[in-house]
Amino acid sequence: MDGGMRNAQKVTSVDVARRAGVSQSAVSRVFTPGASVSADMTEKVRRAAAELGYSPNPLARAMITGKSRIIGLVVAYLDNQFYPLAIERLSHALQAEGYHVLLFMASNSEGEIEKVVTDLLAYRVDGIITASVAITNDMTRRCADAGIPVVLFNRGQPGSGLSSVTSANVEGGRKVAAFLHQGGHKQIAHISGWQGSLTGRERQQGFEEGLAALDAAPLMIIDGMYDRASALAATETLLRSAVVPDAIFVGNDHMAFVVIDTLRQNGLRVPQDISVVGYDDVPISAWPAYDLTTVRQPMNRMVEATVDTLLAQIADPDRPAQKIEIGAPLMVRGSARLPQGQAT
Amino acid sequence: MDGGMRNAQKVTSVDVARRAGVSQSAVSRVFTPGASVSADMTEKVRRAAAELGYSPNPLARAMITGKSRIIGLVVAYLDNQFYPLAIERLSHALQAEGYHVLLFMASNSEGEIEKVVTDLLAYRVDGIITASVAITNDMTRRCADAGIPVVLFNRGQPGSGLSSVTSANVEGGRKVAAFLHQGGHKQIAHISGWQGSLTGRERQQGFEEGLAALDAAPLMIIDGMYDRASALAATETLLRSAVVPDAIFVGNDHMAFVVIDTLRQNGLRVPQDISVVGYDDVPISAWPAYDLTTVRQPMNRMVEATVDTLLAQIADPDRPAQKIEIGAPLMVRGSARLPQGQAT
């Protein structure tokens, strides 16, 4: 018993075959779903395998089938709480489907992405999910040539022909515009998400459109680059400007937290003096210290859509790419004045 | 040129050999560091490889050498900001060393760990890092039998014989005790880290020893389980008890944030009414909303030690396990009253 468990990873199909008194190919078939084997054979082989502690070597399997059952997951920075959560959910969902996750940290620099894609290709991953990372069109083509499906998570890429899953960013921006306008705000500024990203541009676009529909316009727009330092600088700029805003729509929660902290440090009360609205609804938003009104990106539904799309494309390589947008509700909390007549 | 790049992943060493007019084994040698090849041969092969866009298939390589250049990284929950950061740093460090990261999410349940270790073994990872996850002794033995080194990150495991990297938890707890005592606090409570973990027990032990050395003792100790819900409940218990504490040492920052929020919601000021000290020094601790005094776990040094230890054990399987403790300084911020006579 004990001896059987030892060195389990050195046991091969040949050992099992010998013990069961059958051929090596028979052993292989027993472990290949859908192969034709008799109940008797299955029984004999399974017992021998159990006694020896055998399980098929996935590496050898991958070499032959060309399917590694590994998904490459590419992420950029993990300081924005949205991404760790995405990793956690994506990993769980993928593990539940029998896949494994090869994790790559990459900045948004072209050189790094290139190296990562090369590695991904070398390891013959079955699919790629990039979270918050753009991929150059050259890389896209290489993945396509290799027949590796790619799904962009929380990032669109116009013209790439890649599948993507995002929240309805334009609509989300519009909702914020309407909400703040109805709240009686007259001078609404926007610290935008990175303008190099589609999410950042779309949220801004929706915001501007929403205001325009109400015959209003943003007081000022500054690119917050999705990082704390830029958001801090942007807030200070707003506070020093001729007309100080009475509301700020921030491109994501990660930046909104610095914005709120900075306003408070300047003696301003949120929302009495200035309202703040974010985007994402990461868990921290609900913490009492911030109590942030924000647009919720439905993490679970986004993850589900991402995994479904990826697995569908793996199963059918000819499946056309899909751009999925998930509805994004406004979570009303305490960081922004409520529309008139609306109860708390 | 373009044609050469296409289908790069289908190019094998045989193709390169043919194009360069050499044997397949020669091609292999050129891509094997340390193999004996002439400069002339290297030149010819490299050019042919470049023209074809060839790179060796790591899967095939792994099958033969038994070295996958993959490290298994096992983590539990990612809502505590300490772990995403650890993943980010560990991944970067490992990628820099030419390793790749296979990520596994696991709860601390025995069944899940078992499944994860089985997968890890099947994929022939070269090493395993577990962050905040304990591994049963049975699993430990199976890894040892397979010759796979394991390093525990931020978790010790008495009697496992495994390498581990932690901060100096006992000493950290002592520092907090001394600091709070010197700050004139008389009723110091402790919401401890999970008592099922060595880190939680050691921090508590140091705290109690530190107080005892000053002829003091904790007012009350409650296990916070390292999660927000338990920490919230613990805080409420403290507030309802006969003697309300004037200081609370919390087993990690992740819990300390809920503690501070809850105190404030009960109309108490931090630190004027109650001082709070955490453990970890995650980035959020420095955010103005919390401005948390806390013991710093030096992430970079811990990551460095972890990677160094793991790679050393991979290089020399006979290397004995090491338990590394990294000094943990107290980061004095605004959430706890300062010792008398000390300037801000």
Add this chain to the structure above:
DNA sequence: CTGAAAGCGCTTACAG
């Protein structure tokens, strides 16, 4: 230094 050959642990036509 170089090539021919064996072999890593599997899957998958191919006969029977």
Add this chain to the structure above:
DNA sequence: CTGAAAGCGCTTACAG
């Protein structure tokens, strides 16, 4: 349904 054989893309003794 089952077995013998070829082959996935490499590395590594083994001769020369």
